[in-house]
Amino acid sequence: MKLHKNLVFTVIDSLVMIFNDGDYADKVVAKALKKDNRWGSKDRKFIAETIYEIVRWKRLYAEIAEVKEPFSREDLWRIFAVWATLRGILLPDWKQFKNTPTRRIKGRFDELSKIRKFRESIPDWIDEVGVKELGEEIWNKEIAAQNQQAHVVLRVNNLKTTKSKLRAVLMDENIETYSDEKYPNALILKERANVFITKAFKEGWFEVQDASSQKVAPLLDIQPGMRVVDTCAGAGGKTLHIADIMQNKGQIIAMDLYESKQKQLKIRAKRNGVFNIEYRIIDSTKIIKKLHEKADRVLIDAPCSGLGVLKRNPDSKWKLQPEFLDEIRKTQEEILNSYSKIVKPGGKLVYATCSILPSENEKQIEKFLKTDFGKNFKFIKDEKVLAHKSGFDGFYMCLLERLE
Incomplete structure (x- = not known):
């Protein structure tokens, strides 16, 4: 993957708003995606997913980068470098990435991954509450599952259509879905897509609602x-x-x-x-x-x-x-x-x-x-x-x- 400066700068700007200004991630991401109408779907996907990934793993990445809040822009570049390195992305020859200790990043990741609060990137107190209320075994599994990317799930509006009709209409817009018999009104997207711009959404054929x-x-x-x-x-x-x-x-x-x-x-x-x-x-x-x-x-x-x-x-x-x-x-x-x-x-x-x-x-x-x-x-x-x-x-x- 090749990193593009305008996209990475947008990610850094967004992280400042989320981490330092206390803004909500979903609102920051929505704003970021409107910044340049020349961006294609891959550009927007990179921005949204990278912001959410870094927010999700903030504690782990900050520990590896050896930075503490409130983060300076330089700190956030270090955190971004950690994210990129752990994903095998070659860091370009930009001044922001000068002297990034790639080998040390991987070593620290292996070391910290043995400790749950870093591995799952959670505050100490949440880790303690989870263990106290659910027990070590269940909490270990549950917090790991909570760090997986959420599915996009639709609930069919039976007042206007049927599941089979909605599935076919979405397929025409290259949005593939599958169903699960445990959730009779749910269609689950095979890949993430912006369903809010579809004709089916505008006509009220579905709402986005998790299966649970x-x-x-x-x-x-x-x-x-x-x-x-x-x-x-x-x-x-x-x-x-x-x-x-x-x-x-x-x-x-x-x-x-x-x-x-x-x-x-x-x-x-x-x-x-x-x-x-x-x-x-x-x-x-x-x-x-x-x-x-x-x-x-x-x-x-x-x-x-x-x-x-x-x-x-x-x-x-x-x-x-x-x-x-x-x-x-x-x-x-x-x-x-x-x-x-x-x-x-x-x-x-x-x-x-x-x-x-x-x-x-x-x-x-x-x-x-x-x-x-x-x-x-x-x-x-x-x-x-x-x-x-x-x-x-x-x-x-x-x-x-x-x-x-």
């Missing part, structure tokens, strides 16, 4: 005509899946704290041909109280640490702090206690997170079922999805039923 996430809405056991409340809807990936299952019949109430998220959902719903969603901003406890015992089904897709989706958001492990984990557990507990009151007697509730930690998942359910109000519910089933077993995101989902 696609398991959540069906667990609610929804029937068309029901009243379903999605309490933490966000931009609405699962809301739209619920609408698909309901065949646009019945009522979905999509709730969130942020109006900006609901604006995104409204745009997506229109594209998907979904018209049975009612939008509500949670600006006071009154919004929740008005819905007490009014819903047949309630989804609590709770805020969480996101430790099940590190492969998709590698920069989050550098932003996450131990105190946030403590705070989010309290928030999950409060949300579960409050929003569960929306379920009417005989109705069902699904609690879900994109975390793999029992303290955010099974233990929250155990604690809830022991509360005065939680005793009104019975445990039906749950599922813990681990990335090293599924190949997709780490997820947890639990189905509870409110007693009559």
